[in-house]
Amino acid sequence: MERYFQQDLECMSREKLVKLQNEKLVKQVWHVWSNVPYYKKKMEEAGVTPDDIKSSEDLKKLPFMSKDDLRNTYPDGLLAVPKKDVVRIHSTSGTTGKRVVGYYTQNDIDMWDECCARAITAAGGTEEDVVQVSYGYGLFTGGLGLHGGSHKAGCMTIPMSSGSTDRQIMFIMDLKASILCCTPSYAAYLAERMNEMGYGPDDIPLKAGIFGAEAWSEEMRRDIEKNLGIKAFDIYGLTELSGPGVAYECSAQEGMHINEDHFLAEIVDPDTLEPLPPGSQGELVFTSLDREAFPLLRYRTKDICRLIPEPCSCGRTHLRMEKPKGRSDDMLIIRGVNVFPSQIETVLINHGYAANYQIIVDRVNNTDTFEVKVEMTPEIFTDNIGEVEAKQKELTDGLKSMLGIKAKVTLVAPKTIARSEGKAVRVIDNRKI
């Protein structure tokens, strides 16, 4: 029996949903026009006024927003309400430049918490459940987002935050945590530690996990599910839009339902920015429908994915999105296979390396060569050459299973891969095609 947190909204007819979206969109556009001079200017430059926007059909008239716009307006140039109405901020990790600060009113927080509560309920969460939130708490949206969702869903919430693995395990076992929320790489690590400590899937009280905030493969999902004895659910979100819970997986585990009563999704061609027909793969663009403090119209996520137009067997009517493969601006095609640096990063982190690496692609005798350079770390290094080589091979195998093609792994000395203040040079493509 599929469970819903807000069945009337999650399962409403498409017709009603579209009507609701259109009403909200008109209001949201007026809200932005009246309160965000930066975007009003963009609309004026594009020759659009709020009167031109009557329904989602008119979305394409609106100018896009990107991370650059968010940086240009740092720290509060997109704030759409008086500061006295703001109750919280969150911020991105800032790895690719200046931090992005998102603002929330109490209504914004409530909406976000409800989105997360839908995700927890879809994963089987009820008042009977104990939810261990092992995402980091703080500026990062992961911890407090799922925390709020767990409260709304009426679960007993363990606000663990990240780190202290042994204590995490102690609470899972002693407090009989039934739902774990964290990054997939941390879930894999916890599973490994618990298995090492002698806890098998039958001893572990967990029944479900909600994992997101980084790229993970289907293989990794099956591994985590097997080792912890759980069902693992994907969750998607962006700090810019609220945080986790923009989209979430249901029991069918075939794509993530977008909370379409709050967020309108489009797929556009990342080069031409033209909207693409339903079912096409392209860049995901979101428009918030009822944000107060930080509304965003046509925000380019840079995530490449496909929206699934077919109805889902779970009964929800909200569109599903496929798991994003990565960011549009850094996808590589090697031996015909799409490779995203984020996937490589995930594997490195899972294997205990620093996320500092370089990908070198070349073409020799009409075949692509693919090398991943990784810095040696004290955690990996031992005096035994066989052990170091075994770790090198484990990493090679891990990359193969994530990417589907084989990479040559080269271990290099620490600090020899350039770190840059802005976006690091991750890819060197020497192919002359």
Add this chain to the structure above:
Amino acid sequence: MLNQISVFLENKPGTLQGMTKVLADHGIDIRALSLAETKDFGIARLIVDDPFSAAGVLKDADYVASMTQVLAFEIPDTPGGLSKLLAYFSETGVNVEYMYSSLGKDATQAYMIFRVHHTEKSEGALKAKGLKAVDDPSVL
């Protein structure tokens, strides 16, 4: 027991020189050295007069280095010297992971350095046979 320093080096010209220069600049004396290599990288294993300082200065210079305990024994530098020593290893079932040597200061002695599993237990077993491991790097 001696503290051995192991250092990760890329397998290309200049890397070993760079590492030895760091030690030279800090007045650290190398008493014994061995290199293990693959196509891409190598591991230099060193016995130095001051392993703790060596580990510190290498880390400061961005080398990945680790410290491992190894066993060192003095043998006479004559035919059969090593064989006699290893006979004790065989008797006590101590397996050698890798080993290298250092010639003594006077030409009559040599020092054999062994990496074994369960270093302390192995040392104990060999000690029971009357063998005494070197525990001061300045002896070498």
